[in-house]
Amino acid sequence: MPDVGDVVTAQLLVAPYDATTTATLAVTAPDGTVSTPVTSTVDSGQTWTAPLTYTAAGVWLLRWTVTGTGASVEIEQVSVAPTPGAGLTGRSYATTTQLANQLQAAPPLDAVRQLADASKSLDDALLTAVYDTDSAGMPTDPDVQAAFAEAVCAIVDWWDETGDELGADGDWQSVSAGPVSMSRGSNSISAQPVANGYLPPRAASALRRLPSEKLRLGVVATPW
Known part of the structure; x- marks a missing residue:
C-alpha cells in the first residue's frame, strides 16, 4: 500500500x-x-x-x-495511506516515549493515534473533574500531568489486551433498557467508574492516587 x-x-x-x-x-x-x-x-x-x-x-x-x-x-x-499522525486533532496527554517506557516494549506503529484517542476517552471520563489548566486546557501541575500520561498509556495498554478499542465490548453479556438491566461476564475484568466515565483499572488508579486538592473527581462510584 x-x-x-x-x-x-x-x-x-x-x-x-x-x-x-x-x-x-x-x-x-x-x-x-x-x-x-x-x-x-x-x-x-x-x-x-x-x-x-x-x-x-x-x-x-x-x-x-x-x-x-x-x-x-x-x-x-x-x-x-496518510503520513503517520496526519489528520489527528485534539490534545494528547502522553508521548510515544512515555508509552514505550510504561509498556516496557516497543509501542505500536499507530501509537500517536491511539494516544490521541485515549486522551479523548480520559477527557470524557473527567468531564466534570476540577484541576488547574493552561489556556489550552492542558493540566499545569506536574503530578497531574504525570498521572494523566500514566492513565492514557494504561488505556492504550488495555485496548491492546482486550482488543476493544472501539468500546463494543465483550464485557457485557446482556444489556437492556427501560428499566436498565446489565449483566457482566463472570470471567471479565471490567473497567471502573471514575467521575463521568469508565476507565481501565490501572488508569483509574493513576488518578485516584492524586491528592484531592490537585484533582477533584467528585463522587466516585464504587467499582463492581
Missing part, C-alpha cells in the same frame, strides 16, 4: 497490441480532481507507463483507456 508522497509508475499491459495501440490514463484523486499524466511505451504498444505522485490519502481511481488493437477500459483503485 503506497503512502502520501510516494512517486510511482503506473503500468498497463495490453494484449493483443500492435502499432495502432494507444493507451491514455485518467487519474481521479480522492477529492475528485482528475489529471491525465503523460503515457509512454517502450515496446511498441504492449506496456504502457505513466508517472504518478500520490498527494493525498484516500482511494485513487486509475482509468486506462486503450484504443486501436486491444481496445479496452481498465480501472484500478489504489488505497493510499
Whole structure:
C-alpha cells in the first residue's frame, strides 16, 4: 500500500497490441480532481507507463483507456495511506516515549493515534473533574500531568489486551433498557467508574492516587 508522497509508475499491459495501440490514463484523486499524466511505451504498444505522485490519502481511481488493437477500459483503485499522525486533532496527554517506557516494549506503529484517542476517552471520563489548566486546557501541575500520561498509556495498554478499542465490548453479556438491566461476564475484568466515565483499572488508579486538592473527581462510584 503506497503512502502520501510516494512517486510511482503506473503500468498497463495490453494484449493483443500492435502499432495502432494507444493507451491514455485518467487519474481521479480522492477529492475528485482528475489529471491525465503523460503515457509512454517502450515496446511498441504492449506496456504502457505513466508517472504518478500520490498527494493525498484516500482511494485513487486509475482509468486506462486503450484504443486501436486491444481496445479496452481498465480501472484500478489504489488505497493510499496518510503520513503517520496526519489528520489527528485534539490534545494528547502522553508521548510515544512515555508509552514505550510504561509498556516496557516497543509501542505500536499507530501509537500517536491511539494516544490521541485515549486522551479523548480520559477527557470524557473527567468531564466534570476540577484541576488547574493552561489556556489550552492542558493540566499545569506536574503530578497531574504525570498521572494523566500514566492513565492514557494504561488505556492504550488495555485496548491492546482486550482488543476493544472501539468500546463494543465483550464485557457485557446482556444489556437492556427501560428499566436498565446489565449483566457482566463472570470471567471479565471490567473497567471502573471514575467521575463521568469508565476507565481501565490501572488508569483509574493513576488518578485516584492524586491528592484531592490537585484533582477533584467528585463522587466516585464504587467499582463492581
